[in-house]
Amino acid sequence: MTQCIITVELTGQLQHHLQHDQLTLDCSQAPTLAGALAALAVAAPTCVEILGKAITTPEQLTALPPGLLIMRQQTMLPRDPQTAVTDGDHLTLLPMISGG
């Protein structure tokens, strides 16, 4: 198993809800977006409210939550949970926000 430690920057509702600007996650078991979100859900279980479902393993995530954009190097990643992440990645999680 290759080590895959990533940093996720939290924005919008995720930042407000979890009260953190960023978290470090270990995705070594599944170096994918599904693995990253599963690791986030384990590290911060209350994010289920934003992610929409309880996730404890990457296999449980068959699609990215609607309205959650994930950026790497200022570019949006494909909405495919199997998109690979690599050790040292810095991802920005952007839940879509609204007017009002």
Added chain:
Amino acid sequence: MNESYAAEHQLPELSDEERALREWQLDVRDFGESGQRRLQASTVLISRVGGLGSVVAYELAAAGVGRLILAHAGNVQPSDLNRQLLMTHDWIGKPRIESAVRRLHELNPHMQIEAVSENMSSANAADLVSRADCIVDAAPLFEERLAMNDAAEARGIPVVEAAMYELEASLTVIHPPETLRFRDLVPEVPPGWKRRFPVFGAVSGTVACMAAMEAIKLLAGFGTPLKNRLFRMDLRSMHTEVLRLR
């Protein structure tokens, strides 16, 4: 702006009063009198005139857009007044849309305003969208936004998407097939989104001015609109960035 465009499209001439009112912007590079004539001949639909839409509408009225369609239901509530700058304390309990029209006409009495006392929905989106050259989405609920974007996509009308949360704000322009579709970003209503969320009026007002400028650029045909790019700012740290969507 090419002056021949205005003549070719038989856009209305500017009156002396119009020139006097807009003289500070008529000298903007690539805009000029032709750009002003295009604005004057344009219709912008604004979905809700709350914290975002109020300021968008006010800036477009100041810029001399010819016609606004405003869609917003309900009466002014005390909690509106931290950000909805077209609403006033003396109007609490009265229709928001009437307050918006009253305040906009104080600034620009020549502008035509179609006031719709309903929020956007799948029942009215196609009709409202069909009468606009450009749309600004300033609504809080994703149900409204999806219905309006579906209708706009079907008619090929660009949508300026502005949003805010706490001290963050974002902005992009949706105009498929040149850009991603709104449903590529939000396939369905996101889980956990709440109608009321934390925000300062200064945050919604800041991104609203930028949204108004995007609408002006789209209508007048100059500058580089935020197509396939998402502008994002966090006023807590004053961090700004432009992200690539495609």
